[in-house]
Structure formats: structure tokens, C-alpha cells
Amino acid sequence: MFELAKQRLEPVFKHxxxxxxxxxxxxxxxxxxxxSIPVRMDNGELRIFTGYRVQYDDTRGPTKGGIRYHPRVNLxxxxxxxxxxxxxxxxxxxxxxxxxxxxxxxPKELSNxxxxxxxxxxxxxxxxxxxxxxxxxxxDVYTNATIMGWMANEYAVLNRRQVPSMxxxxxxxxxxxxxxxxxxxxxxxxxxxxxxxxxDWLRSETTVAVQGFGxxxxxxxRLAQAQGYRVVAVSDSKGAIYSPTGLNIEDVYRYKHREHxxxxxxxxxxxxxxxxxxxxxxxxxxELNVDVLVLAALENQITQLNAEHIQAKTVLEIANxxxxxxxxxxxxxxxxxxxxxVLANSGGVIVSYFEWVQNKAGFYWSKEEVEKxxxxxxxxxxxxxxxxxxxxxxxxxxAAYIHGIERLAGAIDQTGNRQYFAKSRQAESx
Ligand code: NAD
Numbered sequence: 018m019f020e021l022a023k024q025r026l027e028p029v030f031k032h033x034x035x036x037x038x039x040x041x042x043x044x045x046x047x048x049x050x051x052x053s054i055p056v057r058m059d060n061g062e063l064r065i066f067t068g069y070r071v072q073y074d075d076t077r078g079p080t081k082g083g084i085r086y087h088p089r090v091n092l093x094x095x096x097x098x099x100x101x102x103x104x105x106x107x108x109x110x111x112x113x114x115x116x117x118x119x120x121x122x123x124p125k126e127l128s129n130x131x132x133x134x135x136x137x138x139x140x141x142x143x144x145x146x147x148x149x150x151x152x153x154x155x156x157d158v159y160t161n162a163t164i165m166g167w168m169a170n171e172y173a174v175l176n177r178r179q180v181p182s183m184x185x186x187x188x189x190x191x192x193x194x195x196x197x198x199x200x201x202x203x204x205x206x207x208x209x210x211x212x213x214x215x216x217d218w219l220r221s222e223t224t225v226a227v228q229g230f231g232x233x234x235x236x237x238x239r240l241a242q243a244q245g246y247r248v249v250a251v252s253d254s255k256g257a258i259y260s261p262t263g264l265n266i267e268d269v270y271r272y273k274h275r276e277h278x279x280x281x282x283x284x285x286x287x288x289x290x291x292x293x294x295x296x297x298x299x300x301x302x303x304e305l306n307v308d309v310l311v312l313a314a315l316e317n318q319i320t321q322l323n324a325e326h327i328q329a330k331t332v333l334e335i336a337n338x339x340x341x342x343x344x345x346x347x348x349x350x351x352x353x354x355x356x357x358x359v360l361a362n363s364g365g366v367i368v369s370y371f372e373w374v375q376n377k378a379g380f381y382w383s384k385e386e387v388e389k390x391x392x393x394x395x396x397x398x399x400x401x402x403x404x405x406x407x408x409x410x411x412x413x414x415x416a417a418y419i420h421g422i423e424r425l426a427g428a429i430d431q432t433g434n435r436q437y438f439a440k441s442r443q444a445e446s447x
Contacts (some may be wrong), residue, residue: 022097024342026422028415035426036434043103043425046096048072052142054120056134066135070118070143072152073099076428079150080116081106081366083157083186084139084164090119098157101337101359102366107421109363109398111370116152118143124159136164140171147172149182149377155369156186158315162198166191182376185369194372196387197365202236202313203388204364204395205335206244208356209309211399212331220245224307226259226329227251228299229314230273233335233362237311239266246309250302254314257302260294304328312339319344327353334358349412357414359421360402367394 023044030040054066069092072080082102085095095117103115120139124132146152156165165187173179181192189195196203213223225246227238230253242248248266250259253273258264303310303323310329312318316338319327324340324347332348332355334340340348340355348355368391375381382390398420406416430437 018093018097018338019100021342022100022338025414025418028411029418029422032409032411032415033419033423035422036430036436038434039422039426039429042076042429043074043422046071046073046099047075048146049092049096050143050146051092054135054138054142056131056138058131059128066120066122066138068118068120068139068142069095070116070146070152071095071099072116072146073103073114074425075114075152076432077107077114077425078112079114079148080152081111081113081155081185081369082116082118082152083155084160084168085117085119085157086122086124086135086159087119088121088123090121095119098337103425104418104421105359105363105366107424108359108402108417109367109370109394110424111366113153113366113370116154117157118154119157132164133167136160136167137171140168141175144172144175147183149180149373153182153369153373154184155366162186162188162193165193182373185372187372192372192376194368194375194387195382195384196391197368197372198232199236199240200368200387200391201233201335201362201365202238203240204367204391205233205237205311205333205361206240207364207392207395208361208399209241209333210244211396212356212403215403218308221247223247223309224249224261225309225311226302226305226307227311227313228257228302228318228339229253229312229336230269231313233365234311234313235266235270237313237335238264239270242266249307250297250305252297252299252302252314254299257297257299258294259297259302259305264294309333312336315339317341319348321347324348325351327351329353331356333361335362337362345412345414355412355414357417360399360413360417363398364391364395367391 049071052068054068056064058064098117099115106113106115165184169184172183187193223246225248227234230251238248247263304326306328309331311333313335318339320341321343324344334357337358402417402420406413
């Protein structure tokens with residue numbers, strides 16, 4: 018996975034020249050740590066879990082990146098995600114480097130008390146290398162605000178002082194930020210709006226299908242509909258629903274939460290009959306003929322196996338790495354425009370940065386203030402990336418990487434490179 022992730026840099030170096038030392042620096046993580054996390058289970062047994070923290074590059078500031086709980090978490094995956102975080106923070110212009118962490122675990126098999134002990138164990142294992150000016154974790158797949166709250170508390174216990182800025186994505190009353198929960202979906206919508214404005218799209222005629230109806234996908238779908246887009250299909254891991262005239266996202270959300278899956282929307286009687294839709298498979302949703310296909314579930318969803326069947330004119334990547342590099346080439350050849358993850362999903366880390374700033378200042382902003390600042394920041398970076406795609410006549414993904422790598426290379430160069438030291442040696446000897 019990491020080798021595939023780094024392949025994204027190859028087209029960048031065809032357009033911009035960076036010092037060889039920069040390429041070398043960016044090809045290997047600064048620090049990768051694997052730790053054992055012993056947890057006393059409710060039945061009295063001791064179980065040893067494996068935890069990871071990879072701090073990829075900290076030239077631009079303390080590293081930043083989420084903690085994932087998943088049975089498939091491994092060093093390769095965490096390294097790839099930390100590399101993407103490095104590029105993403107640079108594209109977003111945040112004063113952060115990139116990191117990622119995780120535990121190999123199926124959290125659904127643990128009781129809440131076991132989950133709390135595991136989360137506190139993660140902080141005990143990594144407390145020497147994380148901190149408000151060192152490395153700042155956040156939630157990722159299967160971790161949430163409650164877990165961030167436990168982690169902040171464990172860190173406070175170990176350090177005998179409150180340090181809320183050591184972690185972001187906390188519950189609101191424990192130092193979290195207004196607007197954090199919907200930030201990734203809202204940020205992706207601001208990026209799409211920027212693209213839509215440039216291409217004179219009429220929102221009411223723009224059809225959107227959303228894969229993944231979790232935190233990010235739900236907020237994106239809800240806000241996109243509120244801003245006039247026609248959201249015609251959504252899916253979760255158990256199935257998809259489709260209505261060519263558009264779904265009512267709030268109704269869908271209510272039904273899903275009552276029964277815990279979108280399949281619950283396939284009910285009969287009373288309110289359900291007000292909704293008209295077809296049932297699709299997950300694969301059928303991906304292959305719908307829509308203007309925008311939003312990928313908000315997991316990585317590797319469009320691969321060589323299904324890329325030829327994708328009919329959407331634009332793919333908006335909110336999940337990390339949902340399109341593999343070979344599939345990317347096929348989509349491009351077929352004229353599909355991809356708005357890439359490193360730009361489209363940066364709203365989450367931008368508002369995490371706002372949370373960190375608010376914690377450090379001890380001064381908290383309203384939701385309106387957070388959303389206004391998010392809009393300004395992400396729209397500005399999106400404009401630059403779309404302009405660069407024109408300037409370099411390249412894909413939006415390559416343009417986004419160019420934008421991020423230019424910032425990273427600038428920072429690495431400013432620490433001194435071989436030309437700088439050669440010149441200073443010459444000056445000393447003359
Ligand atoms: P989540 O767990 O809340 O939601 C994931 C959703 O995807 C669930 O509804 C699940 O049922 C669905 N899903 C899983 N497999 C599917 C499939 N094959 N087809 C259709 N749906 C499927 O997670 P989330 O926080 O919404 O994150 C989603 C993605 O966005 C992840 O890749 C995550 O790394 C990325 N991301 C999240 C944030 C954030 O702030 N939460 C920030 C940046 C990137």
C-alpha cells in the first residue's frame with residue numbers, strides 16, 4: 018500500500034523540480050513505533066494488542082493524524098496514511114507535519130470498559146512521543162470523540178496537568194470544537210462548490226450518488242441537498258437506495274438510525290410510502306450514471322476490476338485512497354474527473370487545527386465562526402489547486418500533490434540543502 022501511495026509522487030516530479038534531498042527525505046518515515054498494549058479483559062484474561070504510531074515528516078510543524086481501530090491495521094497501512102497526512106496538511110497550508118496511528122483490533126468485539134482500557138493503554142504506550150507541540154492524534158475509522166476524551170484524560174493523568182491541545186476531535190464539553198463533526202463533509206462540499214462554480218453547474222440539475230452513509234457521507238449528503246444538489250443515491254455496507262428525483266436525506270437518516278442500516282428504509286406503510294426509491298447493490302451505486310460520485314466509505318473501492326464501469330463524470334474522494342492508482346488511469350482515460358482525497362477531505366484536519374488553536378488560546382469560537390474560517394481556508398486552497406491543474410495541464414490529483422510538495426520542499430530547503438552548504442563552504446574558504 019505504501020509503495021502505491023508513493024507512486025502518486027511520480028507525475029509530480031515530471032512537472033516540478035525539487036532537490037534530490039527532498040525526494041529522499043519524503044521517501045521514508047521519520048519515526049515508526051510499534052508497541053504492545055496489554056489489556057485486562059472483563060473475563061479476567063490478559064490480551065496483548067499491537068499499536069502503531071508513524072510520524073512521517075515534521076519539517077512543517079508537529080505531526081498530526083488520526084488513530085484507527087480496525088482488524089486490518091498494520092504498519093504498511095499506517096505508514097501510507099501518515100504519508101497522505103503529510104501531503105494533506107501541506108496542501109491545506111496548516112503548520113503541521115503528518116502522522117497516523119492505529120491498533121489492530123475489532124472494536125465491535127470489545128465491551129465499553131475494555132475499549133476504554135485499550136484507549137488509555139495506547140496513550141501510555143506512546144505518551145513519550147505525542148504531545149501538543151510534538152504529535153497530535155485525532156479520531157479515524159472506528160474511533161470517536163468519546164475515545165479522544167479518554168485519551169486526553171489519560172495524558173492528563175500521566176502528566177499531572179490538563180493538556181487539551183494534545184489531541185483533537187474531543188467531545189464539545191471536553192475542549193472539542195464546534196463544527197468538528199460535520200467538518201469533513203462540509204469541507205468536501207466547499208471544494209465541490211468551487212469546482213461547480215468554475216464549470217457553471219446548475220445545482221438542481223446536478224445528480225449526486227454517495228457511497229458510505231457514516232459520519233462523513235451523511236453530513237456531506239445532508240448539506241449538499243440543503244445547498245440544492247440532487248442526491249439520488251446513498252449506500253452503506255449493507256446496501257444502497259436510489260431515487261432519480263432525489264432522496265430526502267434527513268428521512269433516510271432517521272430510518273437508518275432506527276434500524277441501524279439503510280435496508281430499514283425498505284419498509285412498507287405510513288411514512289415509508291412517502292419515499293419512492295429503488296434498491297440497488299453497492300456495486301450498482303458505484304456504476305450509476307450521475308454527475309458526481311462521492312466515495313465516503315473505505316479505501317480501494319474503485320479498482321481495475323470496476324473502473325471501466327464507472328459512468329459518473331466527476332468522482333469526489335472523501336474517503337482516504339478510495340481509487341487505486343491503476344483505476345485512476347482508467348478513469349482519466351475515460352474522461353472522468355477526480356477531485357482527490359488529499360484536497361477533498363481536508364476539512365476534518367482543518368477544523369482539528371482550529372480546535373488545537375482554540376485549546377491553546379483557551380478561547381472558543383461559535384459554529385458560524387468555525388464554518389466561515391473553514392470555507393475561506395479550503396476554498397482558497399481548492400482554487401489554487403484547480404488553477405495549477407490548468408497551468409500544468411495535469412490531473413487535479415497531480416496539481417494537489419504539486420501544491421503540497423512545493424510547500425514541503427520549500428520547508429525542507431529552508432533547513433539548508435546541499436547547494437546552500439556548498440555555497441557557505443566556498444565563502445568560508447575564499
Ligand atoms: P464511518 O465509519 O462513520 O462511515 C463509513 C460508512 O461506510 C458506514 O456507513 C459504512 O456502513 C459504509 N461502508 C463500509 N463499506 C461500504 C461499502 N462497501 N459500500 C458502501 N458503504 C460502505 O467513517 P467516516 O468517519 O464517515 O469515514 C469515512 C471515510 O472518510 C474513511 O475512509 C475515513 O478515513 C475518511 N475520512 C474521515 C474523516 C473524518 O473526519 N471522519 C476525515 C478524513 C477522511
